[in-house]
Amino acid sequence: MSNVRVLFKSNYSMIGKLRVFNSIIREKVPFEPLNPPYVGMYVCGPTVYSDVHLGNVRTFLSFDVINRYLRFLGYKVRYVRNITDVGHLLDSGEDKISKKAKLEKKEPMEVVQRYANDFHQVMRTFNALDPDIEPSATGHLLEQIQMIETLLEQGFAYESNGSVYFDVGKYNEAHHYGILSGRKTDELLSQSRELDGQDDKRSPLDFALWKKAAPEHIMRWPTRWSDGFPGWHLECSVMSSKYLGNTFDIHGGGMDLKFPHHECEIAQCQAANGESQAKYWLHTNMLTVNGQKMSKSLDNSFLPWQLITGNHKLLDQGYSPMTIRFFMLQSHYASTLDFSNDALKAANKGYLKLINGLRILKNLTYPGDTSESLNEKQVTQIEKMCDNCYHAMNDDFNTALTIGHIFNLLKKVNSLYTGQLSFEEIGEEIFKKMKSTILTFTEDVLGLTIESNLSGENMLNLVLQEYKMAKDAKDYDKVDLLRARLKDQGIAVKDMKSGVGWAYEE
Ligand code: AMP
Ligand code: ZN
Numbered sequence: 001m002s003n004v005r006v007l008f009k010s011n012y013s014m015i016g017k018l019r020v021f022n023s024i025i026r027e028k029v030p031f032e033p034l035n036p037p038y039v040g041m042y043v044c045g046p047t048v049y050s051d052v053h054l055g056n057v058r059t060f061l062s063f064d065v066i067n068r069y070l071r072f073l074g075y076k077v078r079y080v081r082n083i084t085d086v087g088h089l090l091d092s093g094e095d096k097i098s099k100k101a102k103l104e105k106k107e108p109m110e111v112v113q114r115y116a117n118d119f120h121q122v123m124r125t126f127n128a129l130d131p132d133i134e135p136s137a138t139g140h141l142l143e144q145i146q147m148i149e150t151l152l153e154q155g156f157a158y159e160s161n162g163s164v165y166f167d168v169g170k171y172n173e174a175h176h177y178g179i180l181s182g183r184k185t186d187e188l189l190s191q192s193r194e195l196d197g198q199d200d201k202r203s204p205l206d207f208a209l210w211k212k213a214a215p216e217h218i219m220r221w222p223t224r225w226s227d228g229f230p231g232w233h234l235e236c237s238v239m240s241s242k243y244l245g246n247t248f249d250i251h252g253g254g255m256d257l258k259f260p261h262h263e264c265e266i267a268q269c270q271a272a273n274g275e276s277q278a279k280y281w282l283h284t285n286m287l288t289v290n291g292q293k294m295s296k297s298l299d300n301s302f303l304p305w306q307l308i309t310g311n312h313k314l315l316d317q318g319y320s321p322m323t324i325r326f327f328m329l330q331s332h333y334a335s336t337l338d339f340s341n342d343a344l345k346a347a348n349k350g351y352l353k354l355i356n357g358l359r360i361l362k363n364l365t366y367p368g369d370t371s372e373s374l375n376e377k378q379v380t381q382i383e384k385m386c387d388n389c390y391h392a393m394n395d396d397f398n399t400a401l402t403i404g405h406i407f408n409l410l411k412k413v414n415s416l417y418t419g420q421l422s423f424e425e426i427g428e429e430i431f432k433k434m435k436s437t438i439l440t441f442t443e444d445v446l447g448l449t450i451e452s453n454l455s456g457e458n459m460l461n462l463v464l465q466e467y468k469m470a471k472d473a474k475d476y477d478k479v480d481l482l483r484a485r486l487k488d489q490g491i492a493v494k495d496m497k498s499g500v501g502w503a504y505e506e
Contacts, residue, residue, distance in 0.1 A: 015390040018073065020250075020397070021334060023258070023281040024180050028396055033249045034279060039075040040248035041067065042240040042278070044257055045134070047084040048115035049096040052122055053301035054324070054339065055287040055294035059254045061325060061447075062284040062333035062397075064128040066252070069393050069445050080243050081131040083119075085112040085138050086219050087211075087232040095229070098218050108219050112136075118465065122304050125321045125462050127447045133243050137235035141221055144230045144238050147272050148209045156271040160200040162212030162226030168205040171267050177205070180266060180281060181259035207264050209234055233264035240265075241273060251278035255285055256293070284333045289314075291338065302339065305466040308459055309485040318485070319344050321459060322451040326351040329399040329446055354403075354442070355450050357410035360417050361438060366428045375425035378412075382430050385409050386437040393445065402441060409438050460491065460502065467493060468500045 018031040033039045043063045046052050052060075060081075067079050085108075088096050101108040123130075137144075148164050151157035156171055157164050168177050168185070178184060185205060192204035208231035213220040220227045240248065246269070253262065262281070269277035286293045289300040302312055310318030319327075327347035331337045385408050392401035412434065415421035423431065442448050463482060470478035483493050487505065494501040 015387050016394045018069075018394045020280055020282060022279075023283045024278075029280075031280065033075065034247065037074060037076050039070055039077045039250065040244035041070070041077060041079050041250040041252065042236070042244055042248065043079070043081045043131075043251075044236055044253035044261065045081040045083050046115075046119055047088040047096055048112050048119060049088075049100045050115060050296065051303050052115075052119050053294055053296060053303055054307065055254075055301065057122065057126060057304065057324075058287040058328050058337065059284045060123060061126060061128060061328055063252050063282075064123075065329065065333075065399055065446060066250075066282065066397050067129060067131075068447060069397060072440070072445050078133070078244060079129075079131045080133045080135065080240065082236060082239055083112070083116055083134055083136040084232065084235065085109075085116075085136045087137060087230050087235065089232065095217065095219055101218065109138075112138075121462055121465060125304065125459055126325055127321070127449060129447075135239045135243065137230065137239075140235060140239055140242070141230065143242055144234050145210075145223055147234060147238050147268065148230075150272045151209065151268065154271060157209055158202065159225055160202075162228065163200050163208060164210040164225055165201050165206040166209055166264070166267065166271075167202065168207070168267070169203055171271055175267070175270055177267050178263060180263050183259060183263075207231060207233060207260065209268075233261055234268060236261070237265045237268040237272070237277065240277065241269060246273040246275040246277075248278055250280045250282055252282040252284070255283040258283060282333075285336045287328075288336050288338045289340070294339065305463055308463060309482065311481060311485070315341050315344075317341075319348060320351075320451055322448060323348045323351045325446075326354065326403075326448055329448070330403060332396070332398055332400050334396070350403075351448075354406070354410070354448065357407075357413060358438070358442060358450055361410070361413045361435060364413065364417060364435070366431045367423055370423045370428070372427045373424045374427050378421065378425050379427065379430050382409070382412055382426060382434050385412070386433055389437055389441045393441075399446060402446065406438055406442055409434055413438070464493070464500055464502060471495075471500070 019028050020031045021028045041063075043060070046056055063081075067077055070077050085097060086095065090096055090099065097108050097111055101111045104111065148157060151166065152159070152164065155167075157166050171177055172185060178188070188205055189203075210223065210225055210228050210230060212226035212228045217229070219229050221229065240251065251262070251265075266277050269275070288294060292298060292300060294301050304321070306312045307315070307324060308318050308321065310316070323344065324347075327344055328337065330347060330350065385405055388405040388408075389402055392398045392405055395401070412421060416423065416426075426434075463486065467479060467482045467486075470482060486493055486502070490505050492503050492505045494503060
């Protein structure tokens with residue numbers, strides 16, 4: 001699966017040592033996998049009831065780089081990222097997927113398939129590697145029911161009116177509910193508000209493992225408790241332990257998932273398996289718009305196709321997926337990142353500069369007949385710059401610093417190109433080291449590649465997919481708009497009986 005080239009003989013302690021910020025102890029610590037060279041990493045995936053927005057994309061791209069770097073260091077990574085296709089409820093108690101299915105008069109699984117396909121297309125467009133396993137909640141109902149039985153047997157859960165709840169009070173007798181988010185149960189109790197269906201619970205802090213389905217609820221499965229569906233938090237506990245073991249190396253997700261989702265995952269695993277779920281917890285920070293979290297519910301989200309075509313009131317042009325990827329990697333994954341037209345414009349300039357540098361580098365070869373007369377100062381400087389790329393990535397995957405070091409190296413490349421620096425001065429070995437370091441870190445680790453225009457296959461498919469959906473929904477304004485944007489790029493959309501095709505305009 002992995003398309004990461006390994007130019008160096010990788011060895012995970014080659015230069016410096018990887019340190020990661022472990023959210024559960026709130027400290028940066030050396031990364032020591034439980035069973036090297038294997039690394040198990042679980043990342044909470046999307047709930048596939050609508051298009052992913054760029055905030056979601058930021059989180060998944062951050063983990064893409066983490067996955068890439070771990071592989072580059074020589075670890076044998078098993079990367080599991082789930083698809084949530086049941087159990088994620090709205091405040092009203094309705095399942096997000098059921099609601100969409102009813103609205104669109106579709107089978108819930110049709111909704112799931114469509115948005116999962118869309119998600120995959122988006123991630124490929126942004127050059128993310130596929131996970132090794134992508135399990136879905138509905139594909140693991142038996143395992144979820146089994147975990148509920150275990151929790152009931154061990155006294156950490158109780159049945160009430162056909163639903164089953166996790167007993168937070170009982171768990172707290174021996175453990176600490178709130179260990180990750182730092183919340184205290186008495187504070188949580190005072191903040192908790194009565195929501196639908198809470199009458200069945202012994203305490204407002206208890207959370208659902210199994211919910212009895214109301215008659216109108218379409219996603220339901222029979223169990224001895226009721227016809228119902230699993231609670232959202234359960235799937236990740238079940239699927240992570242199934243594929244990575246009771247305790248595995250890295251659990252990741254956005255910071256907004258720390259509470260309650262990850263807190264509940266931790267409690268379920270500890271109670272059912274008697275072991276802590278993950279050694280390291282990594283949390284990505286939010287993509288914001290004017291300082292506010294990008295989110296569908298706040299109506300400030302940007303969808304990938306809007307960004308590519310520039311079709312959004314806050315944008316005055318379209319931006320390519322690699323520009324966005326560059327923009328996102330220019331900040332550390334644990335810092336917030338504010339999204340704006342100006343910030344993207346600046347990123348676009350930066351990306352083009354990077355690409356120009358890469359183009360020059362790719363055409364630069366060491367002249368065969370050069371006699372070396374090494375300039376120690378230059379050699380040492382370049383070696384240090386190469387090492388700095390490792391140090392930056394080893395410092396909790398600091399992509400922002402890494403990009404800075406790559407630019408420093410590209411300055412040297414430019415000097416070679418213009419003749420300010422000579423090949424004789426740096427010698428063949430350092431030239432090769434510099435070239436492979438730049439290419440490896442840029443393309444393999446950061447996943448930033450030289451991109452063609454809109455006719456790049458993935459980008460085009462993403463926009464054509466949006467065009468097809470707009471046509472199906474008879475949204476002719478959007479159809480016209482997308483047609484016009486593609487025309488600007490020299491691409492003519494062809495409506496055919498068998499679907500949508502395209503050709504370069506004559
Ligand atoms: P969801 O489909 O809502 O469960 O979200 C999928 C992933 O995207 C989760 O890991 C969220 O933490 C993450 N996410 C949601 N909104 C943002 C945002 N504005 N910035 C970064 N990550 C986000
Ligand atoms: Zn999860």
